[in-house]
Amino acid sequence: MNTNPRPNxxxxxxxxxxxxxxxxxxxxxxxGLNRDRPQAPGKLKHYLTAVIILLLLWGSSVDTEASLxxxxxxxxxxxxxxxxxxxxxxxxxDNIVPAMLETIRMALIGTTFGAIFAVPVALLCxxxxxxxxxxxxxxxxxxxxxxxxxDLLLAAIFVAIFGLGPLxxxxxxxxxxxxxxxxxxxxxxxxxxxxxxxxxxxxGASSVQRIVFGVVPQIQAHFISYVLYTFEINVRxxxxxxxxxxxxxxxxxxxxxGFLEYDKxxxxxxxxxxxxxxxDYVSTKLREKLL
Amino acid sequence: MIELRNxxxxxxxxxxxxxxxxxxxxxxxxxxxxxxxxAGKSTLLRSMNRLHDISEGDIRIxxxxxxxxxxxxxxxxxxxxxxxxxxxNLVKRSSVLRNVLAGRVGYHSxxxxxxxxxxxxxxxxxxxxxxxxxxxxxxxxxxxxxxxGQQQRVAIARVLAQEAKIxxxxxxxxxxDPLTTKQVMDDLKRINVELGIxxxxxxxxxxxxxxxxxxxxxxxxxxxxxxxxxxEATDExxxxxxxxxxxQEELLATRxxxxxxxxxxx
Numbered sequence: 001m002n003t004n005p006r007p008n009x010x011x012x013x014x015x016x017x018x019x020x021x022x023x024x025x026x027x028x029x030x031x032g033l034n035r036d037r038p039q040a041p042g043k044l045k046h047y048l049t050a051v052i053i054l055l056l057l058w059g060s061s062v063d064t065e066a067s068l069x070x071x072x073x074x075x076x077x078x079x080x081x082x083x084x085x086x087x088x089x090x091x092x093x094d095n096i097v098p099a100m101l102e103t104i105r106m107a108l109i110g111t112t113f114g115a116i117f118a119v120p121v122a123l124l125c126x127x128x129x130x131x132x133x134x135x136x137x138x139x140x141x142x143x144x145x146x147x148x149x150x151d152l153l154l155a156a157i158f159v160a161i162f163g164l165g166p167l168x169x170x171x172x173x174x175x176x177x178x179x180x181x182x183x184x185x186x187x188x189x190x191x192x193x194x195x196x197x198x199x200x201x202x203x204g205a206s207s208v209q210r211i212v213f214g215v216v217p218q219i220q221a222h223f224i225s226y227v228l229y230t231f232e233i234n235v236r237x238x239x240x241x242x243x244x245x246x247x248x249x250x251x252x253x254x255x256x257x258g259f260l261e262y263d264k265x266x267x268x269x270x271x272x273x274x275x276x277x278x279x280d281y282v283s284t285k286l287r288e289k290l291l
Numbered sequence: 292m293i294e295l296r297n298x299x300x301x302x303x304x305x306x307x308x309x310x311x312x313x314x315x316x317x318x319x320x321x322x323x324x325x326x327x328x329x330a331g332k333s334t335l336l337r338s339m340n341r342l343h344d345i346s347e348g349d350i351r352i353x354x355x356x357x358x359x360x361x362x363x364x365x366x367x368x369x370x371x372x373x374x375x376x377x378x379x380n381l382v383k384r385s386s387v388l389r390n391v392l393a394g395r396v397g398y399h400s401x402x403x404x405x406x407x408x409x410x411x412x413x414x415x416x417x418x419x420x421x422x423x424x425x426x427x428x429x430x431x432x433x434x435x436x437x438x439x440g441q442q443q444r445v446a447i448a449r450v451l452a453q454e455a456k457i458x459x460x461x462x463x464x465x466x467x468d469p470l471t472t473k474q475v476m477d478d479l480k481r482i483n484v485e486l487g488i489x490x491x492x493x494x495x496x497x498x499x500x501x502x503x504x505x506x507x508x509x510x511x512x513x514x515x516x517x518x519x520x521x522x523e524a525t526d527e528x529x530x531x532x533x534x535x536x537x538x539q540e541e542l543l544a545t546r547x548x549x550x551x552x553x554x555x556x557x
Contacts, residue, residue, distance in 0.1 A: 199380035199393075199446075200393065200396070201342060202340055202369060203369065203373070204367065204370030204396075205396045205397060208405070213396060214393075217382045217384050220384070221384070
């Protein structure tokens, strides 16, 4: 291995003898030896960052009139609420099952349609597949615009247009899923291996064939994983859409809270929790298998 | 027949990739293009099926200009030219069979291939292609489960399924070990001899070029500096192509572990 044992042996002996001394009293005592080493960068930047973050926190709490005192003052109320919530009213379960199923259906349909619309848009957004920046930059801009609208606001708008019920909820989720899936997919598209595309060009494939044979197999698993992930998010989102009248379990939150029936609210929360956890678990397992 | 007339390629930054190249390659030839990295070997090969555009001149494949073709006529010309790449360019997540079948898409309408269904005859052709390169048992394996040499043979099978009349191979063995190199080069040679497919190979190793090719084209700084049969491609001529004496680096034989050397003269 080592062709020249001498320096090795020497340095070993020295190292053993001087190890502790060298390590502990490095900078002041033996500065002469370490003149070539770079100086550690200053920590000032980190301290300043911390100060700025603290100032921002303090500033926003003053601005919103939030204080620790209020939190402590309010805590008995919270305890009261919790006390009223327990025990949950188990018999209420039968009343909310249909609404919960509706919530899941909304999420399912919203995700599906969002995913379908996302495919062509993602292809247009990917800089390595789109023909020119004149196409993908405007499409990306529109996509980002869609993504800035929160799902609850979308639902409220659709409720205003189509009236109460699950339909506006589904449409809100469709738009929301579309934005999320298209974004994630086009970013994955930009990382694909160009080789197969080149090979498909060389066999005389048309541009659609290039995508079907060169791109789709590379992106399939990622895409399905993103769709599942969006479905997870949508189930959670669909649970609150009812607050603005867009169908699903959220409606029951509003009703029970309005009538101060906190034991029923607690039942809904527990049920939602169970469903969301289950769907998250299944989806995570599926996605692990995929990638 | 492939015909290049006054072909030049200038990159946007002003460097000349190809400089006034005139070549005629007859059907059934096995041509090796040699030269240092950056001499323009890859550019030359890739301009023949227009993966690269040229700036001047004309390239004709069986009398049809690929330089001026576009749309469907261009795809039809490309369908007759198979290409083999240094990095294999298989879809790693797809099965071997599907990769080979991808070579058939040029024969079908976009609509027909949209769901990846191929006629029985195509599947049969794909299997025959896999048999020809001795890898048929891997047909349903995923491409990324194969070794480099096996992947390159799948790429050759893809070209066979494509029923190409010309094979362009861009450094097909550059990422393979010496023994696998021999297998892949043997496959290429066999296909060239048995099926009469014109084969043009970019090679880095001089001894490989000598033992497999019937004609050698030497490139230097985008210009053809040698063009002739193997018998004329002496060490002295190679020294000219490379602008210096031949280095051990350029010989594959020196990299082989034992005394066994390539004896692939067909």
